[in-house]
Amino acid sequence: MTVRHGRPVAAHFGSMATETAVCTGTLGIADRFDRTTLKLWGEPMDVCLALAALDRLPQRTWSSPLTARGAIVRCERADMAVCLDALCRFEDAVAVDVSDQYAAIEVIGPRAQALLEASGFDAQNAPPIVLSEADGAFEVLVARERGPEVWDQLLAVGGPLGVACVGIEAIEHLAAARRFR
16 A cells, blocks of 8 residues: 555555556556545536636546536546636636545556446446546546445456456556656
């Protein structure tokens, strides 16, 4: 384990090189509790404008609409103040940090989409929020108490796809490589 941005996450499950290869060749899942989850809500126009303001930031953010009046936004913990500032510039939009309410699992690799499609989350039992981070990389957000259950479900469904647990070190290595493409 390691602490990243004040939050505990798995550093690795073995070799970082092996975990990186898993993410680029097949499929990895990682705990992303180190990032911030913000909930945005308000008047539909202001919610749209606030999300558009995030697109103009140099910081990377990911968002998913919940309804016309709300959305979930993810950002690196170090960028939280900048993101909140961008989101709260609109009179009828409010954003709050809800990170402690969610478990965040990154699904990464060429088979990530196949795993998400095969996982069959129960829509009546607090379905996950899936955010697209980059090509072949997604974040699955669920209520914090469902995190272990969803993690186990992803491992079970992903077994035939070659899923493996990966740590933050491999994820950061891949993110750095994407920035230099």
